[in-house]
Amino acid sequence: MDIPSDESSLAHAFALAAELRGLVGRLKRRLREQAGGGDLTPSQVSVLLRLEQEGRATTSSLARAEGMRPQSMAAVIAALESANLVSGAPDPADGRQTLLSLTEACRQRIQEGRAARQDWLSRRLQARLSSDEMELLATAVGLLKRIADD
Structure with a gap:
């Protein structure tokens, strides 16, 4: 894979990383709100x-x-x-x-929180993205996995 290393691509990667970090943080906060575990x-x-x-x-x-x-x-x-x-x-x-x-109560709370987050995100994706955008997002998720994996 050929990855450019000039200054403009480095600046672009830096800006993209800052935007992605902020976006992931906002998404995490929104998902946390859905689970109700804020206490x-x-x-x-x-x-x-x-x-x-x-x-x-x-x-x-x-x-x-x-x-x-x-x-x-x-x-x-x-x-x-x-x-x-x-x-x-x-x-x-x-x-x-x-x-x-x-405890069993904790396991149930974790399971319910995950289900609430999954439900919210699934509904949000379906309501806000077209099928073409969903495919584009699937591609982006694959790229993010590649970044996150060791």
């Missing part, structure tokens, strides 16, 4: 996503993974426990430790 902090959301993706974990392992002090993570976990989003159980390998996991 959670970014740290709480990050912990919930990590537990969903990676499974049970201790407070200390979550703190390391999130780059936080264990005391700060303990506060995040306490808030999530009081909201009935995570629960702890003794680690079968080391009873001194507690393994945290998502």
Whole structure:
């Protein structure tokens, strides 16, 4: 693939990157509004996503993974426990430790939030784009995947 490297194409790529970053941020905010999870902090959301993706974990392992002090993570976990989003159980390998996991209520909340975002975005695409524009967007999504993948 031949990628031009002159100054004007670099300036164009810079401007396009700034516009794309802003647009992705706006789209993220709109999607977040649809899920109704606005009462959670970014740290709480990050912990919930990590537990969903990676499974049970201790407070200390979550703190390391999130780059936080264990005391700060303990506060995040306490808030999530009081909201009935995570629960702890003794680690079968080391009873001194507690393994945290998502509650069924949390799993349902995550699923409902994703469904709401998917529904909103699907309806928005259908209402605002022609079939030709949908095909163009599909091509753009493929390009964005190529940018995002390692």
